Each structure stands twice: as structure tokens, then as C-alpha cells.
Amino acid sequence: MAFWLFKSEPHVFSWADQVALGDAGGPWDGVRNHAARNHMRAMTVGDRGFFYHSGAQPAVVGLVEVVAPAAPDPTAPPDSGWDCVSLRALAPLPRPVSLRSIKAEPALAEMVLVRNSRLSVQPVRPEEWERVCAMGGLAP
DNA sequence: GCCAACGTTGGC
DNA sequence: GCCAACGTTGGC
Numbered sequence: 001m002a003f004w005l006f007k008s009e010p011h012v013f014s015w016a017d018q019v020a021l022g023d024a025g026g027p028w029d030g031v032r033n034h035a036a037r038n039h040m041r042a043m044t045v046g047d048r049g050f051f052y053h054s055g056a057q058p059a060v061v062g063l064v065e066v067v068a069p070a071a072p073d074p075t076a077p078p079d080s081g082w083d084c085v086s087l088r089a090l091a092p093l094p095r096p097v098s099l100r101s102i103k104a105e106p107a108l109a110e111m112v113l114v115r116n117s118r119l120s121v122q123p124v125r126p127e128e129w130e131r132v133c134a135m136g137g138l139a140p
Numbered sequence: 141g142c143c144a145a146c147g148t149t150g151g152c
Numbered sequence: 153g154c155c156a157a158c159g160t161t162g163g164c
Contacts, residue, residue, distance in 0.1 A: 007150090009149095009150090033158095033159080034159090054149080054150060054151085055150075055151090058150080058151070099151075116157085116158085117149085117150065117151070117157080118148085118149050118150065118157065118158055118159090119158090120149085
């Protein structure tokens with residue numbers, strides 16, 4: 001199983017919006033960046049991800065699961081090559097993990113979130129996954 | 141194919 | 153509101 005991070009402006013699409021989609025989940029559409037799209041193409045069903053809020057209070061707020069592999073983005077023109085996976089909410093983090101606290105943690109200095117803050121869909125290393133989960137109050 | 145100009149993202 | 157980082161566009 002691989003781990004990922006999905007970024008969203010909560011005013012556009014929030015964790016609460018993701019939860020509201022229920023177990024069926026929904027497409028992570030609207031991504032128009034090749035690197036982010038390629039990460040989604042590399043995902044398989046069952047992969048886990050962090051749901052991250054960008055903006056005024058940047059933080060990891062929840063866990064999601066990939067429920068459908070990359071397929072054409074319904075919001076993109078046909079045959080335009082923009083694909084996206086579908087995600088469902090798994091659980092909120094008992095304590096959201098702020099970007100500030102991630103940057104303050106030496107073990108997380110290599111996270112893509114720290115090194116390339118603009119990439120909206122990112123890979124997460126297993127040890128980074130465990131560390132952020134622990135910081136968020138989730139038992140291993 | 142190079143690179144300057146421009147637009148967008150996102151933290152602060 | 154500012155600015156750094158990054159991606160895209162377009163002239164050459």
C-alpha cells in the first residue's frame with residue numbers, strides 16, 4: 001500500500017465536503033498539473049492519503065482512501081488527458097497536524113509538503129505517514 | 141530549444 | 153497584501 005497527500009482549499013472543497021460524500025466517495029477532480037496527475041495514475045485502490053487544508057490554517061485534517069483508480073476527470077474536456085482517482089473519507093485526525101508543526105519536526109524535513117509546497121497531490125513515505133498519524137493522535 | 145514574461149499557488 | 157516558487161506561454 002502506498003501513501004499520498006491531497007491538498008484542497010477548504011473554501012473550495014473541505015474535509016466536511018469529503019465526509020458528506022459518504023463511503024461511495026467522489027472524484028478528486030480539477031487537478032491540472034502533470035506531476036499531480038501522474039501521482040494519481042500511480043495509485044491503486046486501497047492506497048491511503050492525508051487530506052490537507054491549504055489557506056489560512058494549513059493542516060492535515062483527515063485520512064482518505066483511494067476507492068477508484070485514475071479515470072478521465074469528469075470536469076475536463078474529453079480526451080484531454082486529465083485523469084483523477086476517487087477518494088472516500090476514512091477518519092478525521094483527532095488533532096489536526098498543522099503545517100507549522102510539520103515544519104518544526106526534523107524527521108519530516110524531507111516531506112514534499114515542505115520541499116515543494118505547491119504540488120497538490122504528493123507521495124508520502126511510510127515513515128512520514130506514521131509520524132504524522134502519531135502527531136495527529138491516531139494510534140499506529 | 142531556449143528563455144523572458146506572465147499567471148497561479150500558497151505560506152506568511 | 154506581499155512575495156517566493158513553480159508552471160505555462162510565446163517570441164525568437
